[in-house]
Amino acid sequence: MTGSADFLLNGKRGSGLDVHDRGLQYGDGLFETLEVYQSRPLFWDLHLQRLTKGCHRLAIPAPDPLVLRQEGDQLIRQCTHGVLKLIVTRGCGGRGYRPPEKPEPTRLLSLHPWPDYSEQLTQNGVRVRFCQTPLGLNPQLAGLKHLNRLEHVLARSEWWQADIHEGLMLNGQGEVIEGTMSNVFYFSNGDLFTPAVDQCGVKGIVRDLIITLARQLSLSVSETSVSPERLLHADEIFLTNSVIGIWPVRQLGDHRFILGENTRRLQAAYQQLWQQQAGYA
């Protein structure tokens, strides 16, 4: 996601952001990250729904979905494979932290190259570590994909090894919540578990899809408290987000994990959904 990407700021190309925008001043906004495949934004409706819901929770007037869709389509018209990022901020104004009475939100859509993750990561799994940087608890912000991401930046700064693909973040009570850029799931005796994200963490779009798919496959799914110990004793672990899809975990810290049948089944089910979205089905 570097500076070379194309973007539309409130529908216009090429201009800079008003330096007084509350997105910069306070991180007062939300974002979405979508896969673009053959000029289609995948799972667009789900991302838009989450963005709109997030705007309601922060009392930011939600931008017209049709305008966002139009601007998105304009930006990705010639994109074979890429990442579309949507940012909505509360715009300028207000007095200090106090929001303006009638906010005029800022829309920023930017298109980024598809990351060069190897297909091997999906097939053979990834290596993961635990991060030291904790996630602060805040039920009012929990689940939201908001712009206050300094904790994730610090967590992602903890390692530089190219063969460690993700870091898991814990809350102050030592419960595992999520990866720096992904949600985490594990299987134990055939049942599926994922950390609850009602106190902190992001409620990922693929996370929601996996929960639905798993239930359709008659799996038991629980959103629950997850200790590092429980995770290390899991039968299978995997990570999800809109760009990586499902990555099995082959190593967490010093522990090695098998690439099991349960994860494979979910990968296949998710692949089917993906193909529908990508226009194959």
Next chain:
Amino acid sequence: MTGSADFLLNGKRGSGLDVHDRGLQYGDGLFETLEVYQSRPLFWDLHLQRLTKGCHRLAIPAPDPLVLRQEGDQLIRQCTHGVLKLIVTRGCGGRGYRPPEKPEPTRLLSLHPWPDYSEQLTQNGVRVRFCQTPLGLNPQLAGLKHLNRLEHVLARSEWWQADIHEGLMLNGQGEVIEGTMSNVFYFSNGDLFTPAVDQCGVKGIVRDLIITLARQLSLSVSETSVSPERLLHADEIFLTNSVIGIWPVRQLGDHRFILGENTRRLQAAYQQLWQQQAGYA
């Protein structure tokens, strides 16, 4: 702090911020807010020291203080009384949350009108409430004046009454930490207390000055855990920041407080410091 203010972005007037700046994307940066009086930025050295220290903690290369001073001087040359805000971000680049190996920080200095707070607030005290929005715990970010301020925005959104001047924020454990834009102190039996800010909260410049001044006046000062009950049973309460100086609290929730001698003494001592900075002494 509205859009009408004058600013310098990396030394230049009038341009917009690169939309890929990590300050917008992640709140990956820090800020300072200073009083400007007769073209002097007050307590400049202390603000610069905190900013530099904050940059070290976040591994952002600290901008050259001389450049910041030069740009500040340029901006405030004709300012009789105003507020100078400095923002430093990690700049653009990196891969997702992961910072670039050699960050090129962004400097944003902006000048804002002096807020129209009545002198009555300093003399007769302010009315304060408790906020519902909690502060998330994060020792790695505690004390820093960083750009992740969504919690403060939500807390400041909880009330609209013009005669409530500040709201106090608690952490998830129910301990009082700070005001939305200020630090809080109280006197009990002649001793001075203020919440510790090693788990969350901002280590304010005026907070530090008050602690030093109080010790010079041979007062006992403790940075400690503060429950709402302790605060409600205090003899005197006051708030501090670089713009308001010291505001005595005359009402917290339904409890009324006297404007006591101890607070007056600190106001007088701080006023002396202020006059030195403003060039009177």
